[in-house]
Amino acid sequence: MSSFAPALPPKPVADLDTQPFWDAVAERRLVVPRCTACGAWIWQPRPLCPRCHEPGPAWVSVTGDARVASWTALHPPVLAVWADQVPFVILLVELDDAPGVRMLGQLVNEAGALLMTNGAAEGLEIGSAVVLRWRVDEAGQTLPAWTLI
């Protein structure tokens, strides 16, 4: 296992359809694509609205306020980069400002540092309210993350 285990976390590779998301993340803004014709919120990003096929969705800033739709906590064996940080929680959150949009992020503290927990001590539940924070990962990549309120 160790010979396969990279020392850095998986690196997001943007493409033409997703670059605006990562550009905004670098500026610590969370943006979600929204159809300019029918108003549908779209996630994951794509070039056309899947409802009305209008091209070029707008990238709309959202607060990141959200509710927990689900979560998991990782235990070994994990990638080497995370071996000393587990258990940590990965949240699936539903954004308050973009109904129906669910995205992933890690559970962090107020300062954006990864919490070593399975969520039990924090009282994490489906439906828990969370707010957006920013985490800089082991490779220097900024990532959206959430903390409980």
Add this chain to the structure above:
Amino acid sequence: MRRDKPRQPVVAGIHALPYSKDIGMTERHSGALAILGALADAGLTVDDVDGICRYVWQPTTEMEMARVLGVPNLRWFGAQDYGGGAGPPTMALACAAIELGLADCVVVWRSRNRSSGGRPWAGQMLAEGQDQFERPFGIVRPADGIALLVRVWMNAWGWTREDFGRVAITVREHANRNPAAMMHHKSLTMEDYLASRMIAEPLCLFDNCLETDGALAVVLVAAERAANLDLTAGPAYVTGYALGSGPQVYAMTNYYADDLTRSPNSFVAPELWRNTGLKPGDIDVVQIYDAFTPQVPLFFQEFGFCGDGEGAAYIASDECLTYNTSGGGLSEAYVHGFNLIVEGVRQVRGVSTAQVSGVKHCLVTGGNVVPTGAIVLSKEPW
């Protein structure tokens, strides 16, 4: 469905190499041996093969396999994608070719060095496409992906870890009867299950399938061809099959559609019952895709063996249909569900190590958190 009796697909031959942690040969090698074994089981040779269908997720293309085997000409070839969802769809594609008269003898195989070859996700550093929104946050292993959905199901229907432990123990008991199963000699109790270490909460070690080197193959022929073969083990007729994706589907990380409690199988099921003309009560035994234990109760409710949300209560009841009689992916071998297809044929032939008496119809499914399908293997023709 139009039914042309001479063109009904028939499983004429099956073969599985011994499962192991290190098979000691390439996947093209083990796959070729599996196909040759299945052809021999059917009383056929490579010269009879005019079609090949493969899982996309393997390094050997259908052309490479044809070269290895020396197939004179392929009139038809194809492949199906999506990992654990691919088993019945790969069979279905081959069946469709036979029904259309595009081929008379199609081999379908799956060979995978999943144990000795390492964990496919572990070396991956670049997260492209859908992965860019998942892997950087830690959703890397298959168990991580499904764990989030499992928690939703537990929350929606009150499912417990004991419910999942029941699945793990049931299939382990089948494996204990099957000398070919990797876990043949290992018992499992609820105490063992509950004490096992967590992998991706709420999933523990025994909620996860095995890591196996394995190779299996099936030979499908048209019924009119099968009639001229001496199938001593008996034919297994394909009564029907169906595929399904549902809306906005993502393989494993199916987090973005409206309803997280519905899997692609909920779209496969009505299609399968329509295509086969059967209903749940007609099925005698099932081979359910079980890379993870919670997929089993979800299967039963989505295929209508019980009501919505009743899957866990159903598997704990006396009414529960016998499932995964070889030990399945959890305790026989994990070869992306192809062992479930081969075991389905054995049940129809009457030679399973956990044989259900009087099997007329065996249902085999693909993974229910990916684009997937299901197939019904039967004792009698249309």
